[in-house]
Amino acid sequence: MQKTVAVVFGTRPEAIKVAPVIRAMRDDPRFRPVVVSTGQHRQMLDETLQVFGITPDVDLDIMAPRQSLSEVTYRVIQGLVGLLPDLAPDAVMVHGDTATTLAGAISGHQHRIPVIHVEAGLRSGDARSPFPEEANRRLVGQIAALHLAPTPGNAANLIREGIDESTIVVTGNTVIDALRWSAELAPAEGADEPLLDLDREPGWVVLASAHRRESWGKPLPEIAKALCDVADLEDVRVVVPLHRNPAVRDVMLPIIGEHPHITVLDPLPYLQFCRLMRRSDIIVSDSSGAEEEGPALGKPTLVLRDVTERPEAVRAGTARLVGRTRAGIVREVTRLINDPVAYAAMAESVNPYGDGYATERVLDAMGHFFGMGPAAAPFISGLHRTALSPVGSLAHVA
Structure with missing residues (x-):
């Protein structure tokens, strides 16, 4: 039934x-x-x-x-x-x-x-x-x-x-399933007006975002100033899809909005954002999605938090907690840019969050719950480096 x-x-x-x-x-x-x-x-x-x-x-x-x-x-x-x-x-x-x-x-x-x-x-x-x-x-x-x-x-x-x-x-995380699906539908390079310049960007692209409530107040200006410092580095472009919440936008935009090497965008539609993640070299974010999607794409991910409920990527080495201080953020981004070994170690770490087939396990688990089928075979973490082939993540360390 x-x-x-x-x-x-x-x-x-x-x-x-x-x-x-x-x-x-x-x-x-x-x-x-x-x-x-x-x-x-x-x-x-x-x-x-x-x-x-x-x-x-x-x-x-x-x-x-x-x-x-x-x-x-x-x-x-x-x-x-x-x-x-x-x-x-x-x-x-x-x-x-x-x-x-x-x-x-x-x-x-x-x-x-x-x-x-x-x-x-x-x-x-x-x-x-x-x-x-x-x-x-x-x-x-x-x-x-x-x-x-x-x-x-x-x-x-x-x-x-x-x-x-x-x-x-x-089950694994269904966000990896969504990311795998998006890879089949993402627009071709040059198809999205906000991203046209990035297709021709020869240097490093740092994708950055911050919106969590614990970042409101004193941390947000620190993060914004750190992004300006990162954008001052040679051959670096910082791209910020800025959250629409006034508590975020009204604080960050006056600091980062006029920097010549920071591109501020409105939040992107999902497929465009997936393509931006693929084009990026480093992700700097307090977003939970970034902690999962970055590792799946082989992108070194610097997490703007002091604690995380997603410690698997930190243990695997593909993500790092860097806090929300200006000096700490700039130090860790600079380290990845200047140290090819450190960059490659994060980019090539194991993705612990899924293989792109979590949805099948979810449905099998539901079927078993309702007495409509056998128990679902569980996801075993650590068997897959990435669920998707990264694009350009090792361009600067080859």
Whole structure:
């Protein structure tokens, strides 16, 4: 009997990571996905869904200017109160650790609907960093009936917290599936106006971004000044797709906006951003997606954080925590540019996050959960250097 799964998400990163699962469920006779968008990110979310050919079945449209986290959570729960009883799904699927994730899981639980948590088990060990994501995912972990963990380390976190091991499946991360899919569709070089100059850029390209709440306040100006220092280095172009949040844009743009070697862009559509990652030589970011996508592409990734819930890439050597001080950021970028051995060591490290087939394991795990098939074969981390061939990452060290 076909199972109805309400897939609840609201941000661009969530959309990227659940899109392969939604597309696969649509082609699988065992499942009927009902796509529920909360609209937590409005414009960026809509653009991303369009790329993947996904139209929400339900749009809660909760977006409002400068609303608080409490308001976001309340409005998602309020929107699901009437929806879930009418829809009566066999499961509610949520992803990751956003306010939408927490609200969707609470709503499913309170309606006695099993909750499936994609990207389960990530832990930084500090409830204040990242805020509020660390607390959100811990709370969802106590509610979920099926935990789909990207890595063995994530599964171990859940087991340490007392989660029944039989409810945990290691799948790999679906972001690698999305990245693999994008490689087949990414526009040809020269096709995107914002990236035309980069196609002809002979020097180093450093892709940079910062938007996390823990970076607001004092860290953001430090990061912006560090990017100016990096752009002052010889043969370096810094590219910054600048987040639309005024708390980020109003601080960073006055510092980096006029630098001749910094290209500031509005947030790029997903396929363009994937092509920009491939063209880059170094990624400097506090984005969780960058911590996963950079290693998959063989791009040395400098993480603008003090702690991370994604330690696998740090241990593997393809990512490095560099904090958010001006001196520390500039030092680590300069080291990679000046030391070919250090650069190659990061670029050629093992990708620990997936092989591009996490979606298949997710569907197999769901089928087994519903008694419709055998248990999914788990993802084994460390067997693949990269899920995708990097483009140009070793151009400066050959």
